Amino acid sequence: MSDEAGRAFVPGHVTGFFSIHEADDPKQAGSRGAGLTLSTGVTVTVEPAEESSIELNGEFAAVESGRRVLDELDVTARVSAQTDLPLGAGFGVSGAFALGTAFAVNDAFDRGRSENELVTLAHGAEVEAGTGLGDVVAQVRGGIPIRLEPGAPEYNRLDGIPMRTGIEYCSLGELSTAEVLSGSTDQLSQAGVESLVALVNEPTLDTFMRQSRIFAEETGLLTDEMREVIEDVHDAGGQASMAMLGETVFALDSGLSDAGYDATACETHHAGATLLD
Amino acid sequence: MSDEAGRAFVPGHVTGFFSIHEADDPKQAGSRGAGLTLSTGVTVTVEPAEESSIELNGEFAAVESGRRVLDELDVTARVSAQTDLPLGAGFGVSGAFALGTAFAVNDAFDRGRSENELVTLAHGAEVEAGTGLGDVVAQVRGGIPIRLEPGAPEYNRLDGIPMRTGIEYCSLGELSTAEVLSGSTDQLSQAGVESLVALVNEPTLDTFMRQSRIFAEETGLLTDEMREVIEDVHDAGGQASMAMLGETVFALDSGLSDAGYDATACETHHAGATLLD
Numbered sequence: 001m002s003d004e005a006g007r008a009f010v011p012g013h014v015t016g017f018f019s020i021h022e023a024d025d026p027k028q029a030g031s032r033g034a035g036l037t038l039s040t041g042v043t044v045t046v047e048p049a050e051e052s053s054i055e056l057n058g059e060f061a062a063v064e065s066g067r068r069v070l071d072e073l074d075v076t077a078r079v080s081a082q083t084d085l086p087l088g089a090g091f092g093v094s095g096a097f098a099l100g101t102a103f104a105v106n107d108a109f110d111r112g113r114s115e116n117e118l119v120t121l122a123h124g125a126e127v128e129a130g131t132g133l134g135d136v137v138a139q140v141r142g143g144i145p146i147r148l149e150p151g152a153p154e155y156n157r158l159d160g161i162p163m164r165t166g167i168e169y170c171s172l173g174e175l176s177t178a179e180v181l182s183g184s185t186d187q188l189s190q191a192g193v194e195s196l197v198a199l200v201n202e203p204t205l206d207t208f209m210r211q212s213r214i215f216a217e218e219t220g221l222l223t224d225e226m227r228e229v230i231e232d233v234h235d236a237g238g239q240a241s242m243a244m245l246g247e248t249v250f251a252l253d254s255g256l257s258d259a260g261y262d263a264t265a266c267e268t269h270h271a272g273a274t275l276l277d
Numbered sequence: 278m279s280d281e282a283g284r285a286f287v288p289g290h291v292t293g294f295f296s297i298h299e300a301d302d303p304k305q306a307g308s309r310g311a312g313l314t315l316s317t318g319v320t321v322t323v324e325p326a327e328e329s330s331i332e333l334n335g336e337f338a339a340v341e342s343g344r345r346v347l348d349e350l351d352v353t354a355r356v357s358a359q360t361d362l363p364l365g366a367g368f369g370v371s372g373a374f375a376l377g378t379a380f381a382v383n384d385a386f387d388r389g390r391s392e393n394e395l396v397t398l399a400h401g402a403e404v405e406a407g408t409g410l411g412d413v414v415a416q417v418r419g420g421i422p423i424r425l426e427p428g429a430p431e432y433n434r435l436d437g438i439p440m441r442t443g444i445e446y447c448s449l450g451e452l453s454t455a456e457v458l459s460g461s462t463d464q465l466s467q468a469g470v471e472s473l474v475a476l477v478n479e480p481t482l483d484t485f486m487r488q489s490r491i492f493a494e495e496t497g498l499l500t501d502e503m504r505e506v507i508e509d510v511h512d513a514g515g516q517a518s519m520a521m522l523g524e525t526v527f528a529l530d531s532g533l534s535d536a537g538y539d540a541t542a543c544e545t546h547h548a549g550a551t552l553l554d
Contacts, residue, residue: 103439106439107439107440112479112480112481113439113480114423114436114437114438114439114477114480115420115436115437115438115439116436116437117480118439142548142549143392146391153436159391159392159393159430160391160392160393161391161392162380162383162384162390162391162392162395162552163384163552164551164552164554200391202389203389203390203391203394204389270548270549270551270552271419271547271548271549271551272419272547272548274441274547274548275439275440275441275547277441
């Protein structure tokens, strides 16, 4: 066992639309859909320790997906993560935490797992924690991933929109992924599949944004406050929608600031999860 | 049609070992094996033009794979590529050219293809030109790709070694991919599959380098001159092997300069092919 630290960066991910696919095996469970990976993400550092602990932005945190990854890789370690992304707001922070922990542990403890094995671990941890269904497999790919088939790498099928763009976002509050996913989701999944079919027919950013907007409306997840922000962006000539699942509006380029909102800027990320020196 | 230029960067790729898989359909043909993608690569710029032309490092070049991509996407364009990689020396320059052209054309001419569709085009162009079998699918992934199953994205299966490393290389001369691939390759493919099985059992850089060295020896592709360089690197405590297919030695970290050779340094690339601004 090496006693060096391991470090990994994982991009944030906002989903525009999705459908839910349940399965007893967490490797086969997941979601289909599409989203944007973000240049702003989560940096995870892992160091061997007498007892396992998890910190997020300097505070102890009970990140269930991360704890499960430590258990699966059979290590006791101090895991500390830093992020500028808002928490519980639809940016895939728990997925990034799980994936970054898996990559960093494998590196620091010479676990000798392959990339697919680590992604499978992190995806399963997210699914079992109930905190996400598709972020991990998107975050390892980077870019603008289209999730054609759900699940871990052994089962899934991905594609991507070969474009890049500036992004702005603005978070109005939190939304519990676990709570939404535990409700009735048939209508949501039907809307998600329809949006996916439309995107596969025309895999462009325009279609992605348009379908995201339709999905947010049809699923009833859009609050009046978010709708108002999105319409202001449209009125100013931009494109915006809602991050699934958070009370967050995201827009292409400078769409939110053009409409007069105080927004945070980043861009699509082109690498996916990476080990750091 | 946009009249803006499109630009893409594609990492170089050295294959350590491979097996050949023929098929009538170029989407199903390809290779299995493993390699390193490089931070040094090929930058491709595409602009609409009255007549198609292809330049590499400022000189007109007949890059068959690139010409086929232009035809498939039905555009006439001026394609100019820049690279610091040696040509015909096992760095996947023709694959990078094909893939970069596909991404840049799609962007400049708003062709609306998905990433998988562009990779399929570029992979097919390489296979039909006889200049490569596995570079394109590795170059779009980045990192240290393991090609578990051959072919375009619809058919292939990839994994990766989740590690990063410095790399040095030193080219002694050219080797024609088309010539080697047109000879008898049964023994080569058997050795390639054996190396792949060993790497899947232990997906680490150590195993990759050891199996690459065994493959180079067993296939008879290693010349005395390359063997001498590789042994010097080993004697100096490093790890080196031969790039498939070129008269090129590559080593981890500063292996070649530690052994007294004048080498070029780069590192593994973690993004795969990306559009540039």
